[in-house]
Amino acid sequence: MDTGQIFLEMKNISKEFPGVKALDNVHFRVFQNEVMALLGENGAGKSTLMNILSGAYKNDFGTIELHGSECKIVSPRDAMDKGIAIIHQELNLIPELTVGENIFLGREPLYRSGNIKWKQLYKDSRNLLKRLNTTINPVAVTSGLSIGDQQMVEIAKALSMDAELLILDEPTDALTDTETESLFKVIRELKNYGKSIVYISHRIPEVFQICDRATVLRDGTVIGEQRVSELNEDRIIEMMVGRKLDDQIPYIHNKKGPPLLEVNDLSSSVSKHISFSIYRGEVLGIAGLMGSGRTELALTLYGNYPATEGVIRLEGKDISISNPGKAIKNGIVYVSEDRKQLGLFLGLSIKDNIMLPVLQEYEKFLFKTDTMRSNKEVDSFINLLSIKTPGRNQLVGNLSGGNQQKVSIARGLITNPKLLILDEPTRGVDVGAKQEIYKLINRFKAEGLAIIMISSEMPELIGICDRILVMHENSLSGELARSEASQESIMRLAVGM
Amino acid sequence: MTKERINQLKPIIGLILFSMVVSIINPRFLTIYNILNVLRQTSINSIIAAGMTFVILTGGIDLSVGSVLAFCGAVSASLVGAGQPVLVVLIIALLTGSVVGLVTGIIVSRGKVQAFIATLVTMTIMRGATLVFTQGKPIDAGTGRAADAFAGLGGGYLLGIPVPIYIMVIVYVLAWYTLHQTRFGRYIYALGGNEEAARLSGLSTLKLKTVVYGISGFLASLGGIILTARLSSAQPTAGTGYELDAIAAVVLGGTSLAGGTGRILGTIIGALIIGILNNALNIMNVSSYYQMIAKGAVILLAVLMDRK
Numbered sequence: 001m002d003t004g005q006i007f008l009e010m011k012n013i014s015k016e017f018p019g020v021k022a023l024d025n026v027h028f029r030v031f032q033n034e035v036m037a038l039l040g041e042n043g044a045g046k047s048t049l050m051n052i053l054s055g056a057y058k059n060d061f062g063t064i065e066l067h068g069s070e071c072k073i074v075s076p077r078d079a080m081d082k083g084i085a086i087i088h089q090e091l092n093l094i095p096e097l098t099v100g101e102n103i104f105l106g107r108e109p110l111y112r113s114g115n116i117k118w119k120q121l122y123k124d125s126r127n128l129l130k131r132l133n134t135t136i137n138p139v140a141v142t143s144g145l146s147i148g149d150q151q152m153v154e155i156a157k158a159l160s161m162d163a164e165l166l167i168l169d170e171p172t173d174a175l176t177d178t179e180t181e182s183l184f185k186v187i188r189e190l191k192n193y194g195k196s197i198v199y200i201s202h203r204i205p206e207v208f209q210i211c212d213r214a215t216v217l218r219d220g221t222v223i224g225e226q227r228v229s230e231l232n233e234d235r236i237i238e239m240m241v242g243r244k245l246d247d248q249i250p251y252i253h254n255k256k257g258p259p260l261l262e263v264n265d266l267s268s269s270v271s272k273h274i275s276f277s278i279y280r281g282e283v284l285g286i287a288g289l290m291g292s293g294r295t296e297l298a299l300t301l302y303g304n305y306p307a308t309e310g311v312i313r314l315e316g317k318d319i320s321i322s323n324p325g326k327a328i329k330n331g332i333v334y335v336s337e338d339r340k341q342l343g344l345f346l347g348l349s350i351k352d353n354i355m356l357p358v359l360q361e362y363e364k365f366l367f368k369t370d371t372m373r374s375n376k377e378v379d380s381f382i383n384l385l386s387i388k389t390p391g392r393n394q395l396v397g398n399l400s401g402g403n404q405q406k407v408s409i410a411r412g413l414i415t416n417p418k419l420l421i422l423d424e425p426t427r428g429v430d431v432g433a434k435q436e437i438y439k440l441i442n443r444f445k446a447e448g449l450a451i452i453m454i455s456s457e458m459p460e461l462i463g464i465c466d467r468i469l470v471m472h473e474n475s476l477s478g479e480l481a482r483s484e485a486s487q488e489s490i491m492r493l494a495v496g497m
Numbered sequence: 498m499t500k501e502r503i504n505q506l507k508p509i510i511g512l513i514l515f516s517m518v519v520s521i522i523n524p525r526f527l528t529i530y531n532i533l534n535v536l537r538q539t540s541i542n543s544i545i546a547a548g549m550t551f552v553i554l555t556g557g558i559d560l561s562v563g564s565v566l567a568f569c570g571a572v573s574a575s576l577v578g579a580g581q582p583v584l585v586v587l588i589i590a591l592l593t594g595s596v597v598g599l600v601t602g603i604i605v606s607r608g609k610v611q612a613f614i615a616t617l618v619t620m621t622i623m624r625g626a627t628l629v630f631t632q633g634k635p636i637d638a639g640t641g642r643a644a645d646a647f648a649g650l651g652g653g654y655l656l657g658i659p660v661p662i663y664i665m666v667i668v669y670v671l672a673w674y675t676l677h678q679t680r681f682g683r684y685i686y687a688l689g690g691n692e693e694a695a696r697l698s699g700l701s702t703l704k705l706k707t708v709v710y711g712i713s714g715f716l717a718s719l720g721g722i723i724l725t726a727r728l729s730s731a732q733p734t735a736g737t738g739y740e741l742d743a744i745a746a747v748v749l750g751g752t753s754l755a756g757g758t759g760r761i762l763g764t765i766i767g768a769l770i771i772g773i774l775n776n777a778l779n780i781m782n783v784s785s786y787y788q789m790i791a792k793g794a795v796i797l798l799a800v801l802m803d804r805k
Binding site (some may be wrong): 411 | 590679681683686691693695697698699701
């Protein structure tokens with residue numbers, strides 16, 4: 001089906017950042033009415049390439065051709081005028097405005113007097129949304145919409161600008177399965193209208209559902225451009241990481257230790273009557289749909305939401321945890337799913353990020369922090385978790401997603417916890433780093449730590465956990481032993497059946 | 498050299514270039530007498546700006562420093578006038594400033610009032626309190642032994658160098674040590690960098706936030722003591738507009754108003770730039786009306802140059 005015309009061709013693109021060659025002689029092309037997958041580990045250069053295409057960065061070398069004629073893209077505005085729209089992972093809508101206002105922001109239809117033609121704005125918005133087969137009300141305030149619907153609004157906005165090429169960056173990361181399905185339907189329809197789509201995702205199975213062709217980047221160079229029908233998952237992963245990976249999620253058998261934490265009828269403003277226990281040397285999974293209260297339960301255990309009812313017993317003793325500081329003192333740490341907002345200090349060094357909770361123990365004469373001892377400690381964690389960095393003073397904001405996640409975990413481990421709560425530890429990290437995180441989890445388990453792992457990826461939970469708790473509407477809807485756990489049995493409980 | 502390093506050096510390069518320009522325009526600038534004069538004139542603003550740096554690093558702002566300075570100055574003048582020994586005066590005045598700062602801090606942290614509003618309130622109330630306390634008239638620190646000793650804090654010399662310069666240097670050494678060698682300093686950067694993450698890392702963010710305003714209040718009262726000592730009297734309108742000079746010094750020094758990034762040594766350079774500017778305009782006999790316009794323009798220029 002090479003009958004389609006080439007819409008975009010980027011030739012010999014190179015881009016250097018201080019000290020890093022982000023892109024080296026990259027060739028990237030997209031045909032009309034096709035969905036092109038752009039794949040690669042974090043740091044492979046996908047974002048840089050797309051930022052060049054959408055006018056946010058300037059390439060050092062190389063040319064860009066649209067419809068076969070060379071052109072320069074000087075700014076994001078210029079990219080839009082040339083029909084290129086990028087929809088970022090973090091959506092760019094203004095929450096307080098209505099859907100219609102967001103779609104036509106800055107391009108509102110005006111009367112000569114300068115007043116806005118509201119009727120036309122909302123009519124046009126409604127038509128655009130209808131084309132996407134959604135029932136979103138253009139008069140609704142955007143903040144009230146689900147993430148999936150907000151994404152549709154972004155797509156509508158791109159269509160309103162007559163975008164020919166849509167770049168979707170990790171669009172399904174925050175979507176439920178149904179939302180993902182409707183997004184795919186929209187993508188297929190856009191393709192039929194003759195649009196081109198660049199689809200960036202870490203979720204490789206999706207590539208086979210929706211993409212026609214895939215380009216794989218590794219370390220800033222193109223490893224291959226192939227039809228998806230000629231590929232399989234293993235091959236793609238191999239291309240991405242440059243080595244074969246056993247796709248098996250490793251599980252280790254471990255003799256269950258004594259009970260560590262017993263939770264009895266625990267309630268807070270965000271959790272309802274939760275009872276469970278966890279043993280040393282055990283990985284306990286928490287499954288559930290978005291918004292089922294998994295993170296909230298973890299944060300209740302962590303003292304972020306005060307418990308209103310119930311008992312938490314640690315090693316047989318009742319404890320009260322009224323703030324995260326107390327949780328840490330009791331040996332409970334929480335590693336957040338939202339690294340950038342809740343987890344890390346992007347403007348501080350790796351060292352500062354890791355040491356923060358334990359600085360007190362490194363205090364010497366006159367409150368001076370013992371630099372030698374703390375440097376040694378940080379370096380040992382950099383080694384233990386194989387964090388890839390030029391040194392401990394590197395700013396965390398400069399690290400890749402996987403390495404940032406490891407810094408988060410290191411900060412948890414340095415407090416020498418008994419219970420480690422990992423909230424979506426593999427979200428936004430690449431395939432290679434995922435495997436490393438699984439191995440770490442198993443290692444901590446073997447060392448006798450109790451681990452609670454919250455995840456939306458069911459295969460991951462089924463693969464690594466000893467037991468799985470399932471949540472529905474802020475309470476536990478069931479518990480599954482390893483032998484009983486399957487995607488179906490989890491899903492049944494997750495929807496409250 | 499990394500980009501970061503260059504950014505850190507920008508304020509000091511600016512200071513050197515600026516001093517060179519000034520000394521070419523007016524050779525009198527580069528005399529030891531004048532330089533000591535500039536340093537002494539800068540000392541009060543730079544001491545206040547050190548406290549402001551702590552607050553701004555956490556992402557806050559403190560508009561109340563000028564009024565706190567005036568109030569604590571008035572308190573110290575009246576105590577000295579009543580014949581109290583210098584040590585007692587110092588303790589009471591510094592405590593007053595610290596308590597006012599801590600109360601403001603509690604309003605910001607526990608009360609969850611935006612720092613701009615909370616400190617605006619403190620600024621207004623403390624200015625009013627100063628006017629009430631002084632009855633709107635200057636308070637004379639009086640004469641006598643205690644008064645002479647007190648006056649030495651502002652006007653005295655030690656080994657030929659004005660006492661306020663020593664105080665300024667001590668304040669900056671301690672501030673640098675606190676921010677870069679102790680855990681409290683790391684906590685402040687963490688709090689300014691990402692408050693939610695700091696809280697989830699187990700830091701008592703409310704306490705930290707309260708304390709930085711306390712530090713700012715403490716240093717504002719120290720500034721008030723020096724000013725009062727130098728004039729041997731407290732003016733009810735003293736310190737008006739000082740908060741803006743302090744904020745300008747912090748910003749000129751490269752500290753971000755968003756919090757989390759910046760350096761205390763940048764602040765003293767920022768304060769020196771403002772001090773040299775005032776001094777240069779004075780020795781060039783520029784009218785004080787035009788001085789303010791020039792100051793605003795230079796600050797704008799410096800901040801614009803720092804932007805990329």
